[in-house]
Amino acid sequence: MRKLIRGLLDFQLNARSNYREKFALLAQGQKPDCLFIACSDSRVVPNLLVSTDPGDLFVVRNVGNMMPPSDSKGQSTGDQSEAAALEFSLRNLPVEDIVVCGHSSCGAMKAVLAGGVGPEHPNLNGWLEHGKVALTRLKDNSKLGEGLPDHDRLSQHNVLLQMEHIASYPWVKERLEAGTLRLHGWWFDIGTAQVHAWRSAVGRFIPMDELVGEALLRELGTDSNAALKNGNGHLSVAASNP
Template identity: 65%
Template sequence: MKKLIQGLLDFQRHGLPAYRSTFARLAQGQSPDCLFIGCSDSRVVPNLVVSTHPGDLFVTRNVGNMVAPSDAAGQSLGDRSEAAAVEYALLHLPVVDVVVCGHSGCGAMKAVLAGYNDQRTPNLGSWLELGRPALAALERGGGKLGEGLPPADRLSQLNVLQQLEHLRTYPLVRERLEARTLRLHGWWFDIARAQVHVYRPDLERFTPIDELEGERMLAELRDSDGESMSTSAA
């Protein structure tokens, strides 16, 4: 807590002047175009990693960057906090991209891998069940995903893809995907290297977002934006 208070005072003295106009503008409302679903892990700081400012990202974080799937009516089959964030982002904010970001050394994935069963933490145990399908995929071999990585990191990458599948169970998400007004992205953060990887379906693996990959992604997004506008105009 001491560090938080000292940091707050430092921001008020040195950081706030540069952001004063930004917060005055944001007081009138927010218009982020990306929903970022990340892990609660203290080592994963979305705004730092992607160099964004207040108002740029709509963020929800939880243990293991997970989202419970929905039933046919769109009702979450688990905790509703993440589902509520998805609904709010897609219906009340100009969000066109959703990122699910896992990371190396994830404690949640290590717990799932170890068969976590601590009677003192029934809520955590229940929540971690959302990672079981990814564990089943790992036990089946896991394909090319995370080859050469420790089992928990391979599971973390598989878990990102599983949570994207959970998102696709929501009618609202499917509708937006079919209308080509929404894009889903799987990211994975290598903490030791401070390197973000993106899932490439064509390669069936995560690849580092370096300069070359970043330019490829930007070009793909430009094409997607143009296609979406053409579809909307039609």
């Protein structure tokens, strides 16, 4: 807590003047163009990863970067908090992109891989159910993430699964089909501080170096959200050139 207080004082006394004009504008309203769904893990810091300013990202963080799927009526089949954020951001903000960002050494994925946690964690056990399908896919002799520890391979499968869950909401599906919304899967390797981007064209996550970054930027001007199936027959997002 001392570190937080020192940091707060440093912001108030030294950095606030640099942001005064920015926050004065933000006080009139927010206009983020990206919904960023990340894990609650303290090692994953969305604004740091993408070097954004206040007001640039609408962020949802939870254990395992998950989004419960929709039922036939467009309502969440799990906790409504995540679906509410999805609903609000797409219907009230100029969001054009959604990023699901998983990461290495994820405690949630380790728990799913281990079959859950103890009975003293009933809420966590219930929440982890939203990642169980990813475990089934990992066990189906998938080659995704070959060479990585099983919990990291599971984390990559989980990113793709949560993308499917997001696309199951009617208003998301409509915008994806209309080309007014793009869905991205990212995976952050904590040990190397390297972000990897899902590329359905090659069926794997690729380090987001300068070349991949440029390719992704080119895709923003194309219809990159055509529904495709990846190598395992699961829904993913089209990508033109890796």
